[in-house]
Amino acid sequence: MASTTDMMTTTSQNLSIDYDGVPTTTDGEYDYEGLMCDKLSVREFRGRYEPPLFWLITILGGLGNLAVVWVYIHFRHRVKTMTEIYLLNLAVADLLFLCTLPLWAAEASQGWSFGEGLCRVNLALYKVNLFSGMLLLTCISVDRYVVIVQTTKAQNSKRQRLRCSKQVCLVVWLLAMVLALPEFIFAKPKLTEDKEYCRMVYPGNKGNHTKIFVLSLQVSMGFCLPFLIMGFCYCVIICTLLKTRKFEKHRAMRVILVVVMVFVFTQLPHNAVLVVEATQATNITMTDCEQTKRFDVVGQLLKSLAYTHASLNPLLYAFIGVRFRKDVVRLLQAYHCWPSKGQLSKVGKPLSGSMRASVMSDTDTTQALSL
Template sequence: MTNMDLYLGGIFVQNSTYDYGDYVYEEDCKPESRGHLEAVLYSLALVVGLLGNGLLLVVLAQRRRTWSVTDTFILHLGVADCLLLITLPFWAAQAAQDQGWSFGTPFCKAAGAIFNINFYCGIFLLACISLDRYLSIVHAVQLYSRRKPRLVHISCLSVWLISLLLIIPDYISLEAVKNARQGPTVCTHNYPHASQSVFDWRLASRLLYHIVGFLLPSAVMLFCYSCILLRLQRGSQGLQKQRAVRVILALVVVFFLCWTPYNITLMVDTFQSNYKAPEESADGVCGKTSLETALMVTSALGCFHACLNPLLYLGLCRNFRKRVLEMLRCVRGAQADSRCSLWELGVGEEALPAHEKVVLNQMTKPEHQVQSSQS
């Protein structure tokens, strides 16, 4: 009787752990079409991103003599996006080719590092802009201004330096690895297993990414915009400040819509891997687990963010849209427009109206003198 109980228990245990619903017939698995679709999406993002960021950099180049604080932040955001766009052909080739990644480990390290640099620079620069808006609207303190341009450059250079330091663990661990299941070569992190090392490098690298790169800046921005929205509801703020909050909030929301799915999936992979044996991760559909597929899809969504910021500027910033249309029509705008804000982010721009009035008065003074002499 005891043996029968053990035998029945063995049947039930085996039946409960083996899920036939996840079984996929090999003829139904078509990684080629999926890879080609991914390559097409990367190519589309590359074309749209290069056009949009190209126009952005050209407009900024035309304003290089009168750069404002906002122009500096927008320039660094655009450079980070352009760096990511340069790596998209490599990811597209990996998805489209049967052999996978064919560019070797050095290019794998560079492409993976740039991917993370784009994320770090984007979220840290948005946190700097959000902190400036919080201090300006809630506490009436101007953190950045044209009178202190050095602080702006120090902040942007610090963002790049911190980003470079944070990608060191990823740069070291990235390798072009041949799939053990006779699959294609992939550009991925190759950490030493926890049992083979005293220090768990994989867990430490992931926690650094999650906490310093995502959670802390997100908490700062959430606090800043919560206080800003409460202040705007209680008091009567100027139209310029309300418009600045609207534009920045749109940039932040789009950033998190693109990057949050990847970060959540990566968190799930981080904590799930600590309770999963290495051999268990070899099961999957078409040589990939559902979690690996989710990471691939969400990372592609993060790459799409590199082509969205110029579209937001065109849609929300009418001065930038006007300047782009004038440039495309080969029409030179008025000289006074070169000093006005194109972005309406409000960063360091509260001190501008008095200065702009002096410039405009100097420009219009001869006209008034001519009109008065004629009269």
């Protein structure tokens, strides 16, 4: 009896619970308690829930982010502000992330059947664009801080900041790739009953320590650091706007609050689950089968909520701007998809004088205020 108890204690120390309910040890094998807890209902829930939602996020997010790239390509031959450069890179990051969702949808319904190489690439691509997206949102908040709070300095260093923004974007992408290295190393398909799933498998006796490190990296760089910087920048921006008499300030503050609230609402719950998962890897606290099932289901729901941010970014950062909406309408009119009152310049040709003034005359400060 004592030896059985010891065996259960030893195996429970190596247990890690994935959101789809696949219990694995650090070497990827089933543990003793995992065999006593049937997670089939959790996997079935995932198979019904994820595919339609992921396809919906892919379609809506794809349309929105493609529109952002489309407008910048056709109407902004020379992007003139840091925020516009960050928005373009953010749209590309979101599009690359959205490309991974159909594969996860297929895995949820029928298991992973795309091989080990694509498993590594798909999981790593998700992490690259998770980190790059969060870091680019941070860059946007810092740029708005500089433009609104330090207006004079921003105007005097406009060209220098524009050149710097391209270097910042390069650093962001390189850093995101470095942070995604664990996915390139540890991702592989693992067999569960009669299906394979693409998962992180941490080999050796120190597998749990590696998992804790990877989860801590995701939470700190993918949420905590961006949230702290965004929170500081937007708090100072709001204080600055309260001291001005510009009529745009009230609308700008509402937009800022919406941006922060959406970020917290979509990202905080999922990262809280990641913290719990890291705690579980340190010291197993959930040993009841039904409790772990509920945790898996909640984790799936909150992960999906976090994914919706990729489809909301165009609405929060691009379409909410007056200039950008006007550019979209012009582009639709040029392709005869929108009622037109007059003859428009052909797409790809230089814009007329009045249209060029409308598109390009806004200052950095006005754009930042109108968001």
